[in-house]
Amino acid sequence: MEHELKQVLSVSRRTDIPAFYMPWFMQGVDRGTIAVENPFNRQVRQVPVSPDRVHAMVFWSKNFGPFLQGGYGERLQTMGYHLLFNFTINSQVPELEPAVPPLDQRLDQLRQLCRHFGPQAVQWRFDPICHYVMPTGEIRTNLADFGTIAEAARGAGIGTCVTSFMDHYAKIRRRTRGRLTFIDPTMAEKCGLLMELERILLPLGIQLNLCCEKDVLAHLPLSTTIRAGACISGPRIVTLYGGHVSLRADAGQRRAAGCGCTQSVDVGSYRLHPCHHNCLFCYANPAGDGKGPA
Secondary structure (H helix, E strand, O other), rough: OOHHEEEEEEEEEOOOOOOOOOHHHHHHHOEEEEEOOOOOOOOOOEOOOOOOOEEEEEEEOOHHHHHOOHHHHHHHHHHOOOEEEEOOOOOOOOOOOOOOOHHHHHHHHHHHHHHHHHHEEEEEEEEEEEEEEOOOOEEEOOOOOHHHHHHHHHHHOOOOEEEEOOOOOOHHHHHHOOOOEOOOOHHHHHHHHHHHHHHHHHHHHOOOEEEEOOOHHHHHHOOOEEOOOOOOHHHHHHHOOOOOOOOEEEEOOOHHHHOEEOOOEOOOOOOOOOOOOOOOOOOOOOOOOOOOOO
């Protein structure tokens, strides 16, 4: 029955808690509740996070170094929580992601996560795929290190890569004015690029999944192995850990665009917990200059 289901916590789509805010998060865990601000009306509610209410925590990050160094995962496991990890590892492109650690450090973190918590609990996200024009007129992408990352992911035991194309928000255009110009590939270009990524991943045994790319998926050939993905999947969580969590689609996500995520509660805040990676393409960064919160 519904009342017997435990919650899944998303930690977090709105900011990078593993990199910057684990002490704050653990204070809430120790207290048994975390204050969560609604991003639209700023109303605050207390989300119960005790082990009898929460089945699993899904951590999202571009830098799991502080999480690993602090031993937070082991502590949470000892308390009775099940853990999963969405690790976004993109190519080393300083003009796009100026504050993430060097690629070799991130790949080492990936290996550590897989050793400590099992590769089945870790999902590699290469997200988003970006195309852009430099002031010199040179057209670039952020795909240069894709093959290197894929090889490292396979070596760590990872079996899934989730990707999507960049969304072009007005605030991103304001943020990048005078620095570079993001461009949106044609549908044919997107399909051709994804087929090339599939070609790289297939021999490695890595499944390529798309996040919120329903239209692109519909244009791929029927023979493709590329599938719609779910960054938070209730069925996957139950397969890994048993128990009972909601298998319903998350109405708060972009279902019309093809989001396959099931229900979870996000405990981050765009405003109160700004992400300091300062990625130029990030939808969560409200600043016009890409350097902090507005």
